Amino acid sequence: MNNESDYFVVRTKALPTVLKKVVEVKSILESEKGVSIAEATEKAGISRSSFYKYKEDIFPFYDSSKGKTVTLVMQMRDELGFLSKICSKISEYRANILTIHQSIPVNSIATLTVSIEVREDTSDVNAMIQDIESWPNIQYVKIIAQEQSPV
Incomplete structure (x- = not known):
């Protein structure tokens, strides 16, 4: 079960703040057309490197x-x-x-x-x-x- 492609369903309250912020950045990018990744990460309060590190690994369940x-x-x-x-x-x-x-x-x-x-x-x-x-x-x-x- 230690495979990098394993998936888990986790409640929001159990997630580290950085992962919640990555989802927030994705939401900003979707809802505010023309906003750059730099602007969205600044609004969410995380670094661009954190966003790029986790962006492919977390997404809202409904997505x-x-x-x-x-x-x-x-x-x-x-x-x-x-x-x-x-x-x-x-x-x-x-x-x-x-x-x-x-x-x-x-x-x-x-x-x-x-x-x-x-x-x-x-x-x-x-x-x-x-x-x-x-x-x-x-x-x-x-x-x-x-x-x-x-x-």
């Missing part, structure tokens, strides 16, 4: 998710109609549910695994996950896989 399958696992309190609420939220973000499996609840807690296709018209997957994760019945939501959809 790479279009046209892919993302598999989520959720642990939730068992409540009548809650699975339907989750499916509705996924639909609201225009993601296509490919597979869904809910375990039999043990001590009123169920595990749900959902694979979704992130289409071109799908809204921000990160925001969808945060919306679902904010519900009181949800204990956690984790991304367990992200892969290229078959063509």
